[in-house]
Amino acid sequence: MIDTLNEEISKFLSSFLNTEDEKLSLIEKKYSSTITDDLDKGHITSNVCMIAGSILKKNPKEIADALVEWLKKTDNFHEIESAGPGFINVTLKRSDFVATVHKINEDSKKFGESDYGKDKSIQIEFVSANPTGPLHVGHGRGAAYGDAIGRILSSSGYKVQKEYYINDAGRQMDILTASVFARIFESELDNFFPKNAYKGSYISEIAMAFRDKNNCNLETDGHALIKDLPEDEEKEIDELILRIKNTYEAWPKIKSFALDEVLKTIKEDLESFNVTFDNWYSESSLGSLDDKNSKIKKAIDTLITSKLAYEDNGAIWLDTSKSGDDKNRVLIRDDGRATYFASDVAYHKDKIDRGFDKLINVWGADHHGYIKRIEASIEGLGFDKEKLDVQLVQFANLFKDGSRVKMSTRSGDFYSLADLIGEIGTGASRFYYLSKQADQHLDFDLDLAKADSKENIFYYIQYAHARICSLLRKYTDSHGSMPENASAISGGSYYNCDELIHGMSKYPHVVLRASISLQPHLIIYYLKDFAHSFHSFYNDNQVLTESKENIDSIIFCLNAAKIVIANGLKLLGIEPIEKM
RNA sequence: GCGCCUGUAGCUCAGCUGGAUAGAGCAACUGCCUUCUAAGCAGUGGGUCAGGAGUUCGAAUCUCUUCAGGCGCGCCA
Known part of the structure; x- marks a missing residue:
């Protein structure tokens, strides 16, 4: 229904405001209509009048009053109000509002998907840990993050390939x-x-x-x-x-x-962590410098031909400072061996040659100094460096019994990813890795991840799902099949589910936002809020003692709520729990 | 020195491309289980959004700057 509102706003802007196209398109670009935080402000709200007021130097409240009149005439909405400094608050018709519940039940597993990235391909390279030992907890965060954004981008319509680069040549x-x-x-x-x-x-x-x-x-x-x-x-x-x-x-x-x-x-560790790759790319397949036809040789030759790579002191250098790097970098050492950087240049060239619209590299934050030189090499090879999007993942500190868990690969004994999974499970591990924006430091509290209190958001959300499952089981035990409509809600005789429905309607927008910003944690915080709405509802309403019509409607609505939680968790690579 | 990240309630953190009185959980204090899972719900108190300046109808959010903390700056990978 946001689309309907925006269409009406467009019509209003062009016919009522009577101003030049340039300003109109600026307004169109800057304003936003969103689902409200609470029902006091109706279902949808728009700041268009304040944006228009600012651009046209007019009083926002006057524009808002005019827009309210305009929208009232369209008969598309139940109620429209102007509020505050010039917001437009829209209350949907009961039927449109409840249509959300029907759509979720119909779309089921597909609810939340979109075609935002239709016809675009994205390759995500992540983990890519040196194959010199088992994965440790430091790798876990990148693994959870890369896999989650892969799932999220797929659900937004992108064609996604997940790749692991195996450093097997050095x-x-x-x-x-x-x-x-x-x-x-x-x-x-x-x-x-x-x-x-x-x-x-x-x-x-x-x-x-x-x-x-x-x-x-x-x-x-x-x-x-x-x-x-x-x-x-x-x-x-x-x-x-x-x-x-x-x-x-x-x-x-x-x-x-x-x-x-x-x-x-x-591979076993990743599998038990619910992380899968579409492609395993071997560094050694780039070939050697001795082979004229190898990918690595060709990539470097291209750079030499374009004069960006040059010889100095017996080594071959790439002029990366031209693209903003601190200094130039060595491609081939003075003893004739290629550097890791040379392999990486050839590897990125190959990735671009494979035709992806976008490349995402998930790197540990300690590699951030490396971004400039890779971008420089991409430009040097004649490509657009915007094709590459490096997402940095900060290290996670693990805390157990109140103190930091040490991990050192050199000494041999370390807390491995497999240890973590064994201790708190795949779901909780992924959940906490993803619970904070990836490029920020994360303190991962193992004791919290195992705690059985509200503080443990993972189980708080899972508990909501399990409670719904329990109600659905009890319902089907006595009624046989699931209800197929919410007549009491759409008819307007039962309002207790309204907050839940309103919350569910936000879900697709949250997924899209997570997809555009590559931030899975937005889904976690959404689910936390939504779980809270549910627990609150559950406490206030004795579902199974309601009238038959109300029970049917509630169960229909709760099935939708279950779908939303399950879909959200699945985007994070977490299996919803049916019984706790 | 240069680059990146961070600073929001006592603690751990949310806060979307600037929007309505800055939100959760924990901790403190109060209530709610003979009824669908109390790993739950409801309530009270708690804030100079690190400091300063700027941009504007409007700033936790954008710009500049100061302070504080983390990380990175190899012919390593």
Whole structure:
């Protein structure tokens, strides 16, 4: 019905105000009609008269009075009032108001969807954690966020692809391999373990699994491998990697085995976190600089041809400062190896080449200094940098028993995402990760997530859903099938559901707003408010002792309320609970 | 030093592209379970929206500035 109001406002503006088109379109652009916060102000409200008053230098209240007269003549609405400094408050006809409930029941799972992003494709790249170990709680927030905006954008009509970029080409992979190697041949190496290797217990598990499936024979002298290694931890591991590669031919076999095992764990963790990807993109598929036809070589050649990349001091640099970066960045080191940045340039080129209308990168906030140079490379390759939208996710601090949970990947033992899911469940985990705007620091309180009080908003919302389910069960137990209309409400004899219906009518607007702003937390706060309306209703009304007509109408309405809560939770990747 | 983020009730946070008396929960105090799930509801008290200036019909929201806190500034990934 907001559309109807806006159409009438358009007609009013052009015929009544009699002013030039330029000003009219400015008014049209700036004003907004919204669903009211409370029923005292009717169902819909518009600030159009104040905007018009300001642009046309006229008294807003006079315009409002004229608009009220105009709208009254159309007979589209039950009641129209001007209020305050020049708001227009509209009360809908009972039938239009109740139509919301019918629409929700009909649309059911599709209620809240729109075609806002129709014909546009968006790719979201997120998590993309190095495949060197299981996901930890730091990755959880990006995972929940990327997946949620994927769901939200899909529901707004966008064609969405979710992608995980696997960093399987760099030094990290060698360190992973060396770590596993050292565990496999622990005894041959006199229990030596490199200082900079991955120390988690998963490394030993991978080593054991490898030993079970392969004949492991070191063949060379283990003592020689570890003799006189450099003291410096970085140099130590690099030297060890070099020696193993030169003497142990099964190195690639361990490497691919370790990668597969780690990826398997990551996929399992994500799956139990209700996060799925449409595509897993391997960094190594970008090829090597030695291959003329590889993606990485071609991307860099393009930059060299356009003179944005140049040689200096034996290295190849990209002129990123031209696009606002602090300094220029190295693409190819003086020893001929590509940097991580070079891979990323080629990767982003490939993403754009794949034809998406928009790319969203979900990055940890610590990478924000990296945005400029990626944008610069996109411009350098001749693309519009606006195609890329980097969404930063701040770290989440976990609190347990009142104090901060430490997580350190180096020491080996850390609080993993799987631990979190095991402790509070997927739903509550996702919920709290998403409960605050992504680019702001989040204190994640594990004790709160498990608490059984109103303070725990997750269960507060789920409880509303479960209570409705319980009523619906009791209704169908005695009545057989579900009611199909709300005659008592539309007829105007029963008003107690009005606040709930009014709340439900906001839902599609909330979803759209979350979609445009990429902010899932808006849905959480909406659901919290809506759950409150329900609990309040539930307390004031003894549903099942009402008259038959009233019961039917209430149940029809509550089924709609259940749909709204369930749809909202599903957009967050959370399964609604039917019984608590 | 430069860049990004943040500062709203005692605590944890909402507050949509500027809109009507700034909202929740917790904590404090009061009520409501022989009736559909009390993980619930209703009420009371609690605010210089960090400080200052500006933009205008109107600012927590936009601009500038001061103060305070967090993070990032590699031929690492």
